Amino acid sequence: MASVKQFQITFDCAEPERVARFWCEVLGYVVPPPPAGFASWDEYERSLPPEDQGARFACVDPTGVGPRLFFQRVPEGKAVKNRIHLDVRVGTGLVGEQRLAALEAECARLIPLGATRVRLLLADGSDESCLVMQDVEGNEFCLD
Structure with a gap:
């Protein structure tokens, strides 16, 4: 049996720091420490060629x-x-009105951060409701 591999999810974007900080807020993620030898990310960035x-x-x-x-x-x-796309699991275990309330509450939190609401997909008998959204650069994700 093959061993489980670690992986990262990569986003192509125009403004990497802006999009990263959006996703930090959405997921509760943090910016890692700067590389060894640098006191801050700003210091590290200044050490790079301008094009980088x-x-x-x-x-x-x-x-x-x-x-x-x-x-x-x-x-x-x-x-x-x-x-x-990412499914941000905010309604796990919830159904009906409770699930919709959880999705709507998270949507209301994310819109001031720059997210855009696209459409609500209502439960259809086989799938529970989810809310399709976009991040600050238009990448789709779902509140699930």
Whole structure:
């Protein structure tokens, strides 16, 4: 049997730090310490060539359980729907009105952070309700 591998989730984006800090707030993640020898991320960034400054950023689960999220600057903008997206599990174990209330409460928390509400998908007999949203650069995710 193959061993379980660690992985990170990588986002292509225009503004890596902005998108990373959004996801820190959504997931309760934190910015990791700067590389050895640097007192801050700003100091590290200033040590890079100008074309590499602001080109990448990361955030991590402070408990060490969840995957690292990595954000890298790319020249092209988002053009189509994501093939992979995150489901932010805020309604686990809830059904009906309780689930909808949990989804709506999280949506209300995320909109001031820059998220956009796209549409509510109501329970259909086989799947529970979920709320489709977009992050600060238009990447889709679901409140599930």
